[in-house]
Amino acid sequence: MPSAAMFRDSTQIVLPSSDMAEIAEIVESRFTVTVVKEGDAYRIIGSPVEIKAVGDFLSYRGINLP
DSSP states (O other): OOOHHHHHHHHEEEEEHHHHTTTHHHHHHHSSEEEEEETTEEEEEEOHHHHHHHHHHHHHTTOOOO
């Protein structure tokens, strides 16, 4: 049986504020995701398909994903 952590990893990306501060609005307007600022990090939440697309977009812009 799949674990909750596996599903969570495929439906969210958590990045430090320094990486997302300038492009958070771009990500939220371009993709069907929710971007939430939590302290010194941003959490991007969406479907697995959208999270994959956001990950590709961020990688293209030079932002390393954890």
